[in-house]
Amino acid sequence: MRSFINFTPGPSQLYFTVEDHVRKAFRDSVPTLSHRSKVFESIYRETANGLRALLGVPDNWYILFTSSATEVWERIIENLVEEQSHHFVNGAFSLRFCEIAQQLNRKAAFTRVLEGQAFINNTIPSPAELIALTHNETSTGVSLPLEFIHGFKARYPNSLVAVDAVSSLPYPQFDFTKIDTLFFSVQKGFGLPAGLGVWMINEACLSKAETLLSKGICIGSYHNLVSLVSHARKNQTPETPNVLGIYLLGKVVQDMLRRGIEVIRRETEYKAALMYNLLTQHDQIKPFVTAKEHQSKTVIVADCGNYTDSLTKYLQQKGLSPGDGYGKFKTTQLRFANFPTHSKEQFELLVDSIEAFKE
Amino acid sequence: MRSFINFTPGPSQLYFTVEDHVRKAFRDSVPTLSHRSKVFESIYRETANGLRALLGVPDNWYILFTSSATEVWERIIENLVEEQSHHFVNGAFSLRFCEIAQQLNRKAAFTRVLEGQAFINNTIPSPAELIALTHNETSTGVSLPLEFIHGFKARYPNSLVAVDAVSSLPYPQFDFTKIDTLFFSVQKGFGLPAGLGVWMINEACLSKAETLLSKGICIGSYHNLVSLVSHARKNQTPETPNVLGIYLLGKVVQDMLRRGIEVIRRETEYKAALMYNLLTQHDQIKPFVTAKEHQSKTVIVADCGNYTDSLTKYLQQKGLSPGDGYGKFKTTQLRFANFPTHSKEQFELLVDSIEAFKE
Known part of the structure; x- marks a missing residue:
């Protein structure tokens, strides 16, 4: 596998x-x-x-x-x-x-x-x-x-x-x-x-x-x-x-x-900021949660609309496996976990890949 | 360990x-x-x-x-x-x-x-x-x-x-x-x-x-x-x-x-018979359950009385780890699991060891 x-x-x-x-x-x-x-x-x-x-x-x-x-x-x-x-x-x-x-x-x-x-x-x-x-x-x-x-x-x-x-x-x-x-x-x-x-x-x-x-x-x-x-x-x-x-x-x-809980927290915030910055500026893919103070740092949900399927396949080709949207959002959203095991490098790769995504 | x-x-x-x-x-x-x-x-x-x-x-x-x-x-x-x-x-x-x-x-x-x-x-x-x-x-x-x-x-x-x-x-x-x-x-x-x-x-x-x-x-x-x-x-x-x-x-x-469930059943019965035969004939160590039709094939309990502690140590020295008696029987009984993972050879070694045990 x-x-x-x-x-x-x-x-x-x-x-x-x-x-x-x-x-x-x-x-x-x-x-x-x-x-x-x-x-x-x-x-x-x-x-x-x-x-x-x-x-x-x-x-x-x-x-x-x-x-x-x-x-x-x-x-x-x-x-x-x-x-x-x-x-x-x-x-x-x-x-x-x-x-x-x-x-x-x-x-x-x-x-x-x-x-x-x-x-x-x-x-x-x-x-x-x-x-x-x-x-x-x-x-x-x-x-x-x-x-x-x-x-x-x-x-x-x-x-x-x-x-x-x-x-x-x-x-x-x-x-x-x-x-x-x-x-x-x-x-x-x-x-x-x-x-x-x-x-x-x-x-x-x-x-x-x-x-x-x-x-x-x-x-x-x-x-x-x-x-x-x-x-x-x-x-x-x-x-x-x-x-x-x-x-x-x-x-x-x-x-x-x-590793230190403070390091883990700082890295979590850094990785989340990377992703939300990208989503906020992206033309097709947007953060689902728009109020900044309610945006989860650990589960980041992207509204991908018609691009959901093609973005999923594109990321999978790069060895990156996003989570499906939940329930009724299954075909229009993707979810990205930002957990302590996800390294800064892995998140940078993910964000760079989404940035480079062209339909 | x-x-x-x-x-x-x-x-x-x-x-x-x-x-x-x-x-x-x-x-x-x-x-x-x-x-x-x-x-x-x-x-x-x-x-x-x-x-x-x-x-x-x-x-x-x-x-x-x-x-x-x-x-x-x-x-x-x-x-x-x-x-x-x-x-x-x-x-x-x-x-x-x-x-x-x-x-x-x-x-x-x-x-x-x-x-x-x-x-x-x-x-x-x-x-x-x-x-x-x-x-x-x-x-x-x-x-x-x-x-x-x-x-x-x-x-x-x-x-x-x-x-x-x-x-x-x-x-x-x-x-x-x-x-x-x-x-x-x-x-x-x-x-x-x-x-x-x-x-x-x-x-x-x-x-x-x-x-x-x-x-x-x-x-x-x-x-x-x-x-x-x-x-x-x-x-x-x-x-x-x-x-x-x-x-x-x-x-x-x-x-x-x-392996076949019939083989597993036959081996379980063989191993249980070895142990109960020994216990029935042993001078100091006896089966706790005396009615043959109620003797478990898979969890065999031995009344070891004053020998419980010394038998435990003796078996452990041979790399064999018996189970303690349960509850109020902790200091007078030992329990031996006879599960599919316990091979005939392992059980023969266990039974031979108990047979050779001298206080």
Whole structure:
């Protein structure tokens, strides 16, 4: 199979060190480790501590492992919402979070704007136990400004604030005093094989789950927060988890720490600027998100109109694999992931190639 | 790290072809495949069809992927039980299935016998929507006879029969007309890295889930049966799954099909007979399960009493790694997995070593 540079927004290009880590994992028998062994506990600890250092997660937050961010959507609703959540919906993934709340028989209210747009003000029309925000809408490339996300807590101190950062972490620097739970999956910005979600929560989330449980409300079984946290305190998981995935995440996080999160952020901004500059000046291809403050740095969506198909083929001939537009935009847009694994050189090649594209 | 032959009952020794398959997967960019791509659909199809051929799963059953067998416990209760399940409990894992039903606020009745024992007759005292059976109790090495498992359907045609075969498949040959759902996780008999569960269901299970849903009962969200089956029909999954895990399972199943399931079954029985013969004749070390018809072929538990620690060290010096006893038996028992990856030669070495053991 020919090797491409993969710019799809997930599963995306592997982080460039992953294959070496897999080889070492097999040499060290990581795939056959018991999840009740001391070695596994040290792997859990290393991965969790690495994430704390990389993302600035406070010591009093818990770092939990699930099988996907999709699972986290479900667990958040089960554990943190008795009756009513409120969702800010501006694309397919923020909508799915809201639908999951409805499937779990909660009253899920929402504020909805068109694809490609963000929200005007951070108010909710009626009280909600949980406010659900999607930092980076992977389907459209809209990123909510951090001030917007951080603006809820003071206004709604009794609501928990949940942030889906599936396709933006490790880039954004959240203020953990202004949010209550944050989650992502590893096959996007962390460049790992799919099959692992990371769910970070504060004490308020645990208390809420305990309260629901004490009322006799079902909060799930092995992956309810009480069970997850009681195991996490021992650096364990309730079930046999994706041990290899947790190990690989820890190793990639160590690699990112060596590179430095500030370098990663600066490079992310440099690469995003290259692409948006090009799109803004291009005759045929335009940025889908026009408001500069809402343009995602990590998933850049281009309106390519009639050129979508020919541009895709042209890029593929150069060994560059763009992501399709999402859903109804499949034939008119392309999406470009700008993750830590995509080097400046790869992005310069991508941008230069698009610039040189002639129909 | 020194290389051991791993006889722990899970995660156990990798199937001997896994590392080669991982190398090929990375060469072919499997870890970065989109789960909405045609290539992924063909991987799903190959794995599901391979399992059908290997285990004799009928064409009208659905083969679904979850993150673990623990998850399947939860999903079975959510989707197949409105009020009442009945569990046959004879160890830690059959008990956990029952507890999960209780955590999900169902009335979970149970028939319980002591560890090391099986059940006298297959009757339940009061009607249950689901009868939950653990074919092979990994904690104690008790295997329920297939006639026992198959005996419920005629007696209780209105109950669904669920069979946990986590640590016995691919060895047992179930009669799929006598059960309704069957599941396992890949890190035991299939010798794969943990992080994937396989859930097989018939049409009656799907109908039950649809009935609960139509009554407004919550059956979960992305992994409810309606969602799982509608995606499985397209050889897809609702969420981004453990793509690499599904690929590796398919490859190992193909390897097993080439070897032949009958050969695997015969070798399993040969290796089990070697071990039980030894234990029956040994002065200090005895089989924990004494009734021959309940002795598991795939997880053999030895009562080692005061010799547990010294036998463990002795075996480890020979590069043989036994599994600890489970729970309260940790200091007095050892468990030996007898899975398809454990060769006749490896088992002969194990048995000869135990035979030569002198305190």
